[in-house]
Amino acid sequence: MTKKKRVLRLIQKYIFLLLGSTLAAAGLEFFLIPNKIIDGGIVGISIISSYLSGIPLGLFTFFLNIPFLIFGYKQIGKSFVISSIFSITCFSFFLSIFHPIPSLTDDILLATVFGGIILGVGVGLIIRFGGSLDGTEIIAIVLNRRTILSVGQIVMFFNIFILSSAGLVFGWDRAMYSILAYFIAYKAIDIIIEGIDEAKAAMIISDYTDEIAESIMARLGRGVTFLEGKGAYEEQQKNIIYSVVTRLEIAKLMAIINDKDENAFVTIHDVSDVMGGKNKKRAIH
The missing domain is CATH 3.30.70.120 (Alpha-Beta Plaits)
Incomplete structure (x- = not known):
């Protein structure tokens, strides 16, 4: 591959990482968070922590991921971590930018469906182009090498506890909507990574x-x-x-x-x- 093609491919990669981060933040701030619906992983922990403390969500998503990124740098590799740092930084920035904008709908089901789809498309683009928004995925990749559990099973194990905790903070109906949004986002991620025509x-x-x-x-x-x-x-x-x-x-x-x-x-x-x-x-x- 020529140097020009490598540069163009790198530019394309970071454009899609930026787009994915923007969409993920929009799905959360325009639909899910105003209706007290959370995502899984570090993002879910950050949403709960931000709600309880009043500290901006973008700060939690950025700083809570740092230990996992340091761990991932040693275990997985430089390129993946750099892409993840870029994605998480953009994601945290757009969460702060979009936060003052009111929810696009107060209908809880519409918010769950559309928020899950937009979040999933954003995360799917980030994963497809070599990045990550969530430190739990890094832990899952490392544990997958040392156990018989798949990455998906490990992430699901983490998220069962995180999504269930939403019931204690926001109410059990919101916890159930959070689980629904998570599965919608999960399917949207699959479609982006594997394509509509699998x-x-x-x-x-x-x-x-x-x-x-x-x-x-x-x-x-x-x-x-x-x-x-x-x-x-x-x-x-x-x-x-x-x-x-x-x-x-x-x-x-x-x-x-x-x-x-x-x-x-x-x-x-x-x-x-x-x-x-x-x-x-x-x-x-």
Whole structure:
């Protein structure tokens, strides 16, 4: 990669980190916080602490994250921590800027849904471009390397206690709305990171791989790769089809396979991201 491309990619990265921080702050200050709905992690702790103490939320979100960032610098790496510092600084700044602006709605359900979506989109952009807004995610990444628990399970464990504590401060109805907002934000994060058309990788073992591959290319417009395999029982050489499609194309893919070989062995699994190659769909005329 040329120096110019690296600089342009770096500029793009920080533009999206800035955009993500702005959206996350807007989701909180325009919808969630005025209606006493909190987020999970350090942000949730900061919201409760700010409410009880009267100290501006932006100060809590910035200073409470510092120990985790120092820990993450030693355990995870410089690039991630620098991106996180930038994101958290921008996020804290925009929380302070947006705080005087009144809530856009007093309807608790609308605030939960739209606040969760906007917050999730913002956090999703930050994660997608290599940053983080929450120190608990850093702890989760490190613990994931040392335990059998996934990052998601560890974060969820932290957030159960944090979101439940909202019931003691704001009332149990607000705690339930906070949990709902959290799950909405979580789904929005998934969509931003994985894309609306979630990628699926299919591996197909059949005696009719040529016919199936030709149909996939002709009817779906997707690229196909042949992998060489050998059956352990019969010790016969077989071609294995590998192709990446979207979630919406799975049903059509299965119809193509069943049309050519009802006994084909098929596995389909999620793909978190797709880059390069010839995966982009060709126009079919």
